[in-house]
Amino acid sequence: MLKINIARNRATKRPLYLLATLLVVLGSLLPLLSFREASAAQLTSRSLTLSSAVPDATGLTFTYAFTTQTTAAIQSIELEMCTTAVLGTTCTAPAGCTGGANNCINAGTEASRSGWTNATTFARNATGGGGCTPANNVLCLDRTQAANETAGARTLGWNTQRNPNTANTTFFIRITLYSGAAWATTVDTGTVAASTAQSLTVSAYVAEVLHFCVGSTAANNDSDAVGASCANISGTSINLGVLEDGVTNISPVDASPYNGDDLNGIAMIRTNAVNGATVSYKAIQQSGTNQLGTLRIAGASCSATTTDATDSCIEAQGTTQAAFNATTYTGDHFGMTIAGINCSSVTSYTCDFDTPAHNLVRDAEYDGNGTNNSFVTEANQVSGATNAGYAWDASGTSDQIASSTGSASKVIDDEALILKFAAHSAITTPFGTYTAQGDFIAIATY
């Protein structure tokens, strides 16, 4: 009995199910019917290109691209910025495009175009009319151009636009083309979508860099390899060999017959200090009496008169460079110069001493011969006057010898100062082993 009753109930409800199904089908077809009623074709190949997707960005250009389906005049356009796409439904302005001064698209002029049959440009109409009412999210464009636009692809760029203010939010712009100038007769329609995007900030930090080293090198020019970096620089001394009266020993001094070590000094520096760097030295004050910072016998008692050639201190040239002439000068002399800038280890920029093109510049008292692109090549024993000038500040105060602070580019990539030392003894310079010591200091200003 129960089963029979159920069968009866289902039979009685079947017409209701059929009616509901019919309504659903008809409802789904309703939009199609309504479009047909408006006589508008759908724009194809539609797109919107934003000049920026940053939320709330202003001064943007929105460029629309679409293909019209109908050959007809296009004298007015309505552009609606909405949170939903479907034409004919209520348009809600995206966040940031409502109220007060939050105008998003109702501004600007035509910025670009292509594909249009007629050259007459569109202009913003602040009053609107017919189907277009200007608002923060509604832009009404019109022009007077009765001639038909041939169906086809075209673009329209509009400037002074503004994005919604919420990141990563999709918004839609509904496009309606009208044949008349009063937004009355629809031609083609379509909707484009775009989205704001959270701008991504990429940050990094470059640490302060200072690599500075002093050592010895066999290089006696501006191009021979001296080591790729400070890690490849070694040595803490050079040997000028045996000094003789009447000749000046200049590094590098050959081992035979002069008993030198065939080495120059080298000071290499690398820094990213944008305000440049300087290289200075201080003569270490040795034990003894007087002239403690010059080439001397450690512990010796020397004269307070630096020109005394009978004591165990070789006269330091001082801070003014001068050529040495062991033939004519009866005393003894010691000095240093920067023979040139060796660029062989520079990889970050073009560096060439001869050009000259280097960031590290020699101080005027340590530039050898007064020019900034001529390497001092003299070596071993030189009779008569030396080609280059030499200086040595024995006072123990800091004396700058090179700097990049005055260069256009102040950072330095392993530029190397080739340090050349010179000394000659007098006939009365007491025999013995002479040494001078330099405390080299680099100062980088970041």
Next chain:
Amino acid sequence: MRLGSIKFRLCALVLIVGVLAAWPLAAIRTASALNLIPRSIEISTAEPSAIAAQLFQFTYASTSSIGSVVFNYCDNSPLFDEPCSAPPGLNVLAASLDSQTGNTGFSIDGVNSTSSRIVITRAPAGTLATASSYSFSGIINPSTPGSAQYVRISTHATADGTGPETDRGAVAFYILTPFQVGAFVPPFLSMCAAITVAIDCSSGAGDQIDLGTLVTSQARTATSQFSGATNSITGLGVYTLGPTMTSGNNIITALSTATPSFPGFSQFGINMRDNASPDIGSNPDGSGTATPALGYNTPNFYRYQPGGIIASSTNPTDYTRMTVSYIININANQRPGVYATTVTYLGLGQF
């Protein structure tokens, strides 16, 4: 097993939430500090373990209240977000703040300073965005030669170096072994003797003197020269070797003490001065400091002591040229014959 999985997931969730919660704080900490630009450190010496002075110069970026500045020494990185490794050998505990310019009023905070961290403090006060400098002394340099050292400088609103950094920036300096230049000056002694020599011994001529016939009425005279130089710190001595003039067993008497020339007396002597009686000789010349020895340094007095010193210097001396004047007198009893002698001049230096 299932309970463990749940616990693991819970722990992971807590960790993630914690990291996310702390992320904004880290970002704020990084973003809030402004850079001290420009900034630099000037060191008085780069020598390992030396006692150094350091001058920090930088420009404040902020104008907010500052109560302390921290100088944190690290040998691994200038980056503030990296752990700081204190440089071996560095000791700033004895540092003193010798001078300050710009934003001033600071003193060493002995409580919050450590061997690798200097804190200078003052009552928190507004700052000027101006160049400032702080000069310290008494800092013992790091001991590692060839090493980069970094100082992280930060300003703080608090007076004890704690709390967020207001401004910050790092500087770098390098520790280097002093560079040495060596040379050797060898022992040197130069001497020459001849009838005439150049002062610098570059030339010389003659090795014989013919005095002609000796007479009792006047002295026979002649000259020769020698020159010498040395870098011996005790100078040099010049000696004469050889006998007086002889002819077989016959001799002319050598003057053992300084004596004038007396014709008619048997005399053989020398000196190194410009004489008037007889008119002979010259004073020493040249830039050296050697002088004739006692008995040979008085004009018109002559002496000859075989093996004796005739000239010397007590210090290194450049070339000194001396003209040796010879006088020979005979008496009436002087036996005839050819009288001759060979005088050797010996220069000695003590090295």
